[in-house]
Amino acid sequence: MLEATPLTEGWILRHEGDALPASVPGCVHTDLLAAGVIPDPFLGCDERAVAWVGRREWTYECELAARDGHEQTDLVFDGLDTAAEILLDGRPLGRTRNMHRSYRFDVTGLAGRLSVRFVSAYAEAEAVRGQLGERPAAYAEPYQYIRKMACSFGWDWGPTLVTAGIWRPVRLEQWSTARIARVRPVVTVEDGVGLVELHLDVERTRVEAELAVEATVGGVRVRADLDGTRGSVRLEVPDARLWWPRGYGEQPLYGVELTLLHEERPLDSWRRRIGFRSVGLDRRPDAHGTGFTLVVNGERLFARGVNWIPDDVFPSRITRERYRERLRQAADAHVDLVRVWGGGIYESEDFYDACDELGLLVWQDFPFACAAYPEEQPLRGEVEAEARENVVRLMPHPSLVLWNGNNENLWGFRDWGWEERLAGDSWGEGYYLGVLPRVVAESDPARPYTAGSPWSGSWDRHPNDPAHGTHHSWEVWNRDDYADYRLHVPRFVAEFGWQAPPAHATLRRALPGEELAPDSPGVLHHQKADDGNGKLERGLARHFAVPEGDFDRWHYLTQVNQARAVAAGIEHWRSHWPVCAGTVVWQLNDCWPVTSWAAIDGDGREKPLYHELRRLYADRLLTLQARGPVRVVAAVNQAADVWSGILVLRRMSVEGGVIGSVRVEFAAEGRSVADVAVPRELEPVGPKEFLVADVDGLRALHFPMPDRDVPYPRPEFAVALVPGGIEVTAHTLVRDLLLQADRLDPAARADRGLLTLLPGERVTIGVAGWKTPDAEAARSALYCMEPSR
Known part of the structure; x- marks a missing residue:
């Protein structure tokens, strides 16, 4: 019987003549961290202090003992990051240049000093660029010239920490x-x-x-x-x-x-x-354009999705337990689809196992993102080899329902000036429309493939045409107000999002000793998006009186604005099912502590957006929407059963008075949306009025004016300790009440996010991990809307 022996012990890392203990699987950065050679690049601005690591050559070594009793012995690497030469007692066994593949070498009868020599990924990428010529990309780093996790070269949410190492398991296999x-x-x-x-x-x-x-x-x-x-x-x-x-x-x-x-x-x-299931992708043309609807076991789905990036910039640190925790957080937010984004990796079996068990559909990008990729050798052969290996590796998983050729490269060719700059040079089209669909068709014929995201399905249309196929909605974050999400009904929104800083305790850990401010050195360093803070400020100014010199207030409002922005999009698009068949929020998670689009920050803490997703992605959602000149309450029912009941509509003043009300019966069939027209006499007028819709414990609100123009009363509420948390009783309108539990204790978590209470209403907020409950401390950690200053 084949015998497998893991090679996890006895490794060293050569560093300037010294031999440091090495962990395998692992990477250079984690070994240098463990040895105290480099500071933690996640803290302060120390990312800059370790930039030299990615420019060096590194060697891992261990002793390989002779093995008897079988006809053949193979040395098997499940993953090498990235360009390496493997030697045994100085004898070359082979070379590698692809992080996304495994490698096998015959070492029958051999023993001695095993060396894995990594050249700098920069050196490898720059050599390929010199051979094949310059190609445009969204970022200056040379990630498109090497088959490596692109985001290790930095992204608009990630640090530049270019890794090297034996990042997945290595073993000896003996067989006869x-x-x-x-x-x-x-x-x-x-x-x-x-x-x-x-x-x-x-x-x-x-x-x-x-x-x-x-x-x-x-x-x-x-x-x-x-x-x-x-x-x-x-x-x-x-x-x-x-x-x-x-x-x-x-x-x-x-x-x-x-x-x-x-x-x-x-x-x-x-x-x-x-798992036994059928999966299809309905891309038939219709009166609205060209659809993009996932079909599982004959059931057409509205995909409630999130984009997934590597959960750590050093992927070898991601354990099975960490995958399960993060994906459980997604499932608890009613997410049913996770898109593995193309600037990362093909994840480990632990990721897909968890998705199989949790019922999370997986949309898998091939690792191409935001760049023109050369199609000549040595890259072309590597691309086909990695695709064939990983398609077959992941085929058993029933959670995997879609292969996607790339992220934003078809769009980039058409819209980002690439076509002119390339002047006929290869850029990846042959992968997305040739190699990859052929590999999927030959190896995995039971799953659908799409050439890219966004992709309209044909060069006869703009690649990001919202009426055809998948759409990425980034103009709103980059230039517009999030109210503009409501201007279009794309067929499938595969990316959209809004930024906010991480939790307060995450910032405090990442920026020790710093006086926090939106423009303090550490806060700015942990904001990687182009003009990210400027976009945050402009986004706030459209809705709020921007606080000056009050970081805590700025922090709260930016997190509120993130949740509001994503809600504006999802509520609108879900209310237009089945024309719109899915939303995939950018993004679920972070790979380090950073201001980003994530719902869960780099320390695993849930932002208000996370709790908002739990509401937005629940089977039943109540939302107030405009249908031309008419306002409606849309009852979105993704459950199989009919949803019926009595809808209570109230026109109210911010002082708490009820100006008018009505009770309306409604019924929404399973997997459908029912619209209930709002009587014109209940439409709020001016900044002092708003509309409330309630049914079955769900609530929808409509304020006709931006918050900066709403004369909110000074919020008054009582706070009391109750078993497992706190109880808040509102004496006035209290809008967007938020308990920042991590301010009570870094380990504390609240079970809900933003809440709006009407006068006299009471709510219990569960708090876990709070060691010394105190009512006054709880009050100090509560934030809500206040009168404009």
């Missing part, structure tokens, strides 16, 4: 006669029968040996002889239980096992978990 080289599982379901086709490649040391394979799944067992180095088996599972995305059903998973046999003796085995 034959081993399983690859299994490609095609899983489908037809008329309630689960179908599993296992396509097998083997490697042999003895070509004459008679081999057989045995496969099992769901109590079904199949056996077949294997001639040569390729074969397949087919299994049929009657009455297969369907795997559903969360909110639509359960997520049953079946264990599948394939065993390679010689004379009834097992030589090797392959084990995975699969």
Whole structure:
């Protein structure tokens, strides 16, 4: 039987003649941090102090002992970051230049000093650029010339920390006669029968040996002889239980096992978990343009999505538990789709396992983002090799429902001046419209592929045309007010978002000793977006009286504005289902402490946006929308059952009086939207009035004027301790009340975000991790809208 021995012990990192202890898997930065050679680049402005690390060459070494008892011994690297030469006692075994691939070297009968010498990723990228010529990109760093996680070169939310190292596991594999080289599982379901086709490649040391394979799944067992180095088996599972995305059903998973046999003796085995489900992408033209609707098990979905970036700029630090925690946070916010963005990586099995179990659909980008990528060698062969390996690696996961060719490169070619600058040079189109769809069609025919995001489906239309395919809405953040989200109904919004700083405790940890201000050195350093603070300020000024010299107030208002902006988009677009079939917020998570578009900051703390997503992505959403000259209450029902009840509408004054009210019956069928017209006499007039809609514990608000023009009363409320949290009782209108629990204790978390209370209303805010509850401390950590100063 094949024997695998992990190589995790005894590694050293060579640094200026010294031998430092090294962790494998790991990277140079984490090893230098552990040895005290460099400061933590996440703190203060120390990112700059470690920039030299990415410019150096580095060598990892360990002793490789001789192994007996098998015909062949292979040295297997699951991931090397990135350009490396592998030597054993000075004898070259091979070279690598792709972070996204695994590598295997024959070391049968060999022993000695194993060395993995990494050249600087900069040196490798710049050499390829010199060979193939300059290509345009959104950023100055040379990330498009090397098959490496692009965002390690920095992004508008990430630091520039160019890594090197053995970033995924390494092991010795010893085997005899034959081993399983690859299994490609095609899983489908037809008329309630689960179908599993296992396509097998083997490697042999003895070509004459008679081999057989045995496969099992769901109590079904199949056996077949294997001639040569390729074969397949087919299994049929009657009455297969369907795997559903969360909110639509359960997520049953079946264990599948394939065993390679010689004379009834097992030589090797392959084990995975699969789920039976069908998936499609409806891109048919209609009266509104060209759709983009995911269909799972015949059910058309409105995708409630988030964009995912690497959860740490040093991915080797992301544990199985951390993946599960972050994805559980997504699931708890009613997210049902996670887009793995193209400037990152193909994530580890731990990520996809968690998505399988949680019912989170995965949209997987191939790693191309915001740049023109050369299509010549040495990159072309690397791209096809990594695509073939990773498509097959990820095929077992039922959560994976879509392959996407790139992020924003088709758009960039058309709109960002690339076409003129390239003057006919290759830029990636051959990957997105040629190589990648061919690889998916040949290897994973049961899943849909789209050439890019955004992509209208044809060069006959603008790549980012909102009426066709996927759309990225960035003009609003960059130039406009978030009210402009309501001007269009895209078919599928794959990116949009609004910035806000991280939690207060996250800033305090990242910027020790700094007097916090929007323009203090550390705060500015942890803002990577072009004119990011300027856009925050202008976004605030459209709605609020911008506080001068009050960082705490600025911090609160920017977080409110982020939640309000995202809500404006999602409420509008969800209310237009089925024309709009999904929103994917930029972004769920951060890779370090930073002001960004994330809902969960770099320390894992939830911003107000996170709690707002829980409301916005719930099965049932109540929202007030304009339908031309008429205002309606849109009851968005993504549940399967009818949603019916009595809707209470109130026209109110900010002083708390009810000017008019009405009770209206409504019914929204399952997976549909019902509009209820607001009587004209209930429309608020002027800055002192607003509209409230309530049903089943859900509330929608409409203020006709920006907050800066609303004469809010001075908020009055009582705070009392209750078991597990605090109770707040409003004596006046209290708009956008927020408990910043991390100000009570860095470990504290609140169970809800922004709340608007009418006079006399009471709410309990649960607080976990608060060691010494105190009512006055709680009051000091509560923020809400105040009269304009």
